[in-house]
Amino acid sequence: MKLPVSFEEKMKRLLKEEFDAYMDCYKKPRFYGLRVNTRKISVEAFQEICPFPITPIPWIENGFYYEGTAVSPGKHPYYAAGLYYLQEPSAMTPANRLPVVPGERVLDLCAAPGGKATELGAKLKGEGLLVANDISSSRAKGLLKNLELFGIGNLLVLSEEPGHLAQYFPEYFDKILIDAPCSGEGMFRKDKKMVRAWEEHGPDYFSKIQKHILLQAAAMLRPGGKILYSTCTFDERENEQAIEFLLQECPEFTIQAIVPYDGFAEGIPQLSNTQMEDLKKTVRIFPHRLDGEGHYLALLQKREKAFDLSGSPRKSGSLAQKSQRGRVREVPEELISFWQDVNWELSQDRLEIHGEKVYYMPSEVPDLSGARFLRTGLLLGDWKKRRFEPSQAFAMYLKKEDYQKILDFSCADERVRKYLKGETLEVSDLVSPSEKGWYLICVDGYSLGWGKLSGGTLKNKYLAGWRLS
Template sequence: MNLPCAFEDKMKELLAGEYPDYIACYEEPRYYGLRVNTNKITTEEFKKICPFDITPVPWIPNGFYYDGETVSPSKHPYYFAGLYYLQEPSAMTPASRLPVNPGEKVLDLCAAPGGKATELGAELCGTGVLAANDISSSRAKGLLKNVEVFGIGNMLILSEEPGRLSGYFPGYFDKILIDAPCSGEGMFRKDRKMVRAWEEHGPEFFSSIQKSIIVQAADMLRPGGMMMYSTCTFDGRENEQTVEHLLKNRPEFEIMDMEPYEGFSPGRPELSETHCPELVRTVRIFPHHMKGEGHYLALLKKNGSAAAEKSAVPGKRNGTVLPSELAEFMENVSWKLKESRIDIRGERIYYMPEGLPDLRGVRFLRTGLLLGELKKKRFEPSQALAMHLKKDDYKETLDFSAGDERVSRYLKGETLHLDDMVSDRSKGWYLVCVDGYPLGWGKLSQGTLKNKYLPGWRLC
């Protein structure tokens, strides 16, 4: 592989005697990984039903390698059911090392396409708030889809400049993850187009962006909260110097130790301007030390005392009273809606997370779980609601095995004729499942299932 001379010279200085081992790893195949969605299935249960060979990623409890040259997990029904996310193994590390607890308010600031946001959301177990932001509205659309496929409902999908967000969420979040835009040096082996991108916009270009982002994010973290900063690059200007910039401008922050792994390498204080010794507590991932690509991580804590929270003033949204059409549909759902969390905008009905600030003026793609739409005195449930439900949450279900050819036909948007299995079934909305895991909706009438799988999600 032809690498830029300037990059090679930098890596020779950085790695010294290890440089030949690093260069040799470019001759090795890239590693493919998937991460189990523990919000829907346990890791042990997934191993029992996984239709292809997997081996554990040793430093990620729910991460596995698979052979990307021989299998296509993105075509399997379990992928459409949101049982796993396809993610490069090293890229799984930042979310796994940011300790998230149920009920917390969590922000993924540079979130698209959603690999880290989906893991953070799974760790919240349906509680608290997951805010996932990406400045690009087109990329944020892909982020929204991945979060919804994972069944996460307590979310905000935003598309804003970090500086604008800090004005809406001062000291609001318990945990923040910044997977910062970077020069991508750690991904050269995985994606060779990154080399050309590096030649156009290198570390110096991204360094100033990262320094701005990390300080803006710091102001959205509550005292006592924790923040993970990560990149997929090796350059000290984008890594140690960015963390150093935060410590200089926000001295209430300190670097924390992370759960170790034998392949982790310590940060390099000598690459910072002040040679701050604490930077040795940050983590570097090199591809010649681990079965993954290059990464950098720094776990940070904001010290200080949190201001007393204002008591929430009970308020009623414009949809406090459940529309009769929604109430009738919810008779088939085992859990009950809190009317104070219902928000109706036009025909659409949303179920909002609790404890949100005033978001007027924020550019967002989704606030809360889209339950569905009111149309001509009827309620149509959303794809997002189907993915949020468990099979046992809904009274009327149609469950197919993964090998049933009707599953792929359903995912392609075809109408299904089910006379053989629904002769005693009443007409109406059915939750379509594969091996007990929801895929979407269908509307049954006289043995025919009208396909309601979301067109933009269909199997090609």
């Protein structure tokens, strides 16, 4: 692989005696990884049912290597059930090292296609709020699909410029992940096209964008909250110097230690203008030190605000009141009828209807009037012509025990692939001819989508845009 001369010279300066070992990694194949969706299945249970060989990624507790040239996990029904996400091993690190706990408000600021956001959503375990944003509306659509596939319901998916987003969420979030747009030097081995992109837009171009994003994120973080900043590049202008810039502009931030791993390298203070020693707490990932591509990570914490004379902490910025538009005063009878087969209680104050769409909202959402959003909350389904049709997103959100009418197929049953292709299924061997209505279709106990049963035949309701070709 031919690398730009200026890039090689930079890496020689950066790595010194490790440069030859780094260059040798280009002679080796890239690594393929998948990350288990712990919202749906435990790591141990997944290892028991995984139909192809996997090997643990040592620094990611729910991450595994697989042989990318030998298997196609993206075509397996377990992928359609949202049991795992395909992701480069090093790219799993940022969301893994951001300490998210259930109930928190979490923002993934540059979230598409969803590799980090899906892990953050799984960590929340259905509690709190995940806001996933990407400035590109087309990329945000792919982001939404991946979050729906993972069964994440406590979410907002937006497509906003970070500066505009900050107007809606002043000092609001407990945790923020910034997987910043970057020059991509760490991905040269994985994708050769990144070299040409680097020659067109290098570190100087991206460092300006990153500084802007960091400042906007800082304004949205509550006092005491944490930001995880990451790039997939090696250049100091996008890494140590970006963090140095934030600390100079926002002195209320401090660098925090990241959970270590033997293959991680320390950040390099000498690459910053001030040579601040705390930059050693940041992490560099090099492909010659572990089995993955290149990354940089920095964990930052915003200082708590001072106490007033009464001893109470000063409150962070307030949010606009939640909009009343769409609020349900009376639950439609059709939804009540459908809900008789759902095994969890519906809170009316979290229901909203916009046009024909019925949503189940997170417990706390600000007024987003004027914002470009693709999804607020969990889409339950469509209410039209005096009937309710449940959505694909709702099916992926439900677990087998959440719904009473189930058709659970073995992974080996040919009807699973027929279902994923959108075909009508004959299921008279599983249910009596008198049974009818909406059924949740599962594979080995994990939801895939809906079907409508009548006379032993299942009308396929798997979302058209998700079907296998």
